[in-house]
Amino acid sequence: MNKPVYILGLSCYYHDSACVLIKDGEIIFAAQEERYTRKKQDDSFPNEAIKAAFEYAGITIEDISAIGFYEKPFIKFFDRILRTTFKVWPRGLMQYQYAMQDWMTKKLWIPQSIRKELGYKGDIFFIPHHESHAYSSFGVSGFDDATIVTVDGVGEWATATIGYGCAEVPSAKCQVPNSETWNLELGTSKPVPSVKILKEIHYPHSLGLLYSAITYYLGFKVNSAEYKVMGLAPYGEPKYLEKMRELIDVKEDGSFALNMKYFTYEHGLRMTGRAIEKLLGQPRRKPESDLEQFHKDIARSLQDLTEEVMMKIVTYAKKISPSDNLCLAGGVSLNCVANGKILRSGLFKNIYIQPASGDAGGALGVALAIWYKQFNGAKLQQMNHSYFGDEFSDDEIEKCLQNADVPFLKLSDEGLIDRASTLMEGDNVIGWFQGRMEYGPRALGNRSIIADARNKDNWKKVNLKIKFRESFRPFAPTVLEERIGDYFDLDRPTPFMLLVADVHPDKRDEIPAVTHVDGSARIQSINREQNERYYDLIKAFEEKTGCGVIINTSFNVRGEPIVRSPEDALNCFLNTHMDYLVLGNYLLTKRDMPEDKVLKKKDYLEQFELD
Amino acid sequence: MSFIILTILWLTLFGIYAIIIKTISAIKKFPSLFGGGARGGYNTYWVDPLSEVPNGMQDQF
């Protein structure tokens, strides 16, 4: 019997470390390190996630055939970082100090770290950052060909790319339609996906960094709170759009250059300085201070600008690498409002965005690139769920509850669905912990906080009393896949909460807790194959209430990584105003909890740095 | 590496090299050496990617 091929993909040392394990081309395990270390967007070497992956697969490091790192560190350091240091000199001393410490001690020693941390002796591969993004989407899209667009902060040099992906029977050549500029010789007897990057935009010009810079200007945390700006935008008007055009020169083909006099990230530890404050007319907002209409208008203007640039990029991408299918990746493709706009434009018949499309997804991208390029591996089927992390048996959960000495009730499978769906009616908020943890930044029904979307007060309750976060933040709905069209202006499944569409006007009053101020919603659809228990819960809720939509938000408080284990979930439950907790088949009721165990929230919240 | 050693390197090695590079750039009038600037009269800001090195996946560059 042939030994299986295990490939380990890694991303780390920037933000959002992750590991992905694939076995003979099948994703076995994928998780971010933050879930284990409980440090949001932890960038350290993903030791804990790797340990969990090996444990899950029942293997050791000896079984690993190849390890991949999601970018080319030497290009990044010796080309971009040193060159930028020379360019900005004599400014940038502090940034240089931090960068050198980091690079000299960690980032220039990646193969050595991998071998030392894991005791690994085999092959280590590196692919460019944006190629990792491209493979992370096209490689699991299930498409035979696709236009690929990746947009993020920065990789080595590239901040945005256009590429072409194809998976054809390789007797013929695989090439970009209408182009003779390059060919991909696949040279095997089965369809093997392959990616070719055709065009790039280089640092310091970056749509992702522009978004982050304005996030910073608005007083939010960079590389973390960009989605807050997206959520804030519908409260504002695009009054500053024209002024923002001073920040960026956008060509008709979607290429762009930033006006660097307004940005300080090349040489400073801050993203923006005085120049942008002068241009936009107000100083940077102090974190946690009141949000004024000005800040909402800035957010809206930035969002409109981003959508405009993304539309131009995908239009040009379709022209130079035509396909009916579009694969998006990179941090900017987590901007689900822009994604929804691209979908509605009708430029592409199909759009695929992988759930971990930020840098955590780089681990998946490099693992797939090795599988396809080094092993000529067969094409994977479309990835249509993200449940690739840890899971806990009922025995493990019961042990945790007994150790914590809290009262609980064990229910049958049917009893659990019936009880939970009944409890959800009205104003109860439930922590829902089931099965394997999600890969990527979204909780999609296994590490979720759920509530009745028909009750508008739940919006406020979950934001302020459970998540302890800003009141403007919207909630996303999960909808039964077969009922998407009944509620939303959307004609296809969206399993990863990465598309925004309008709620039908006549349904907005029915599900006010998930309808944003502009009438839109960031939708997750679910079918029974993706997640049987979560689907059954919503189906039972629908049977009782007629409503096939619920609130789904991640199981954590502000600044905390999404819960991983029953212990994490129990802690979060006890320290917030959550009413019920469902862990596997176990039900916990807040009012039955011993008084000395609940709501020591100050200590609990202080563990997590606000984002 | 200590703050002081890095600062000395910054002032000497980096400083000299930065001045040389900046001078060459100024003489050649070649601002795009460092990635160019906005509104530089370009028709497009898209550039071709670096050509792929055969079997380059094992390299860090």
Ligand SMILES: [Fe+2]
């Ligand atoms: Fe990235």
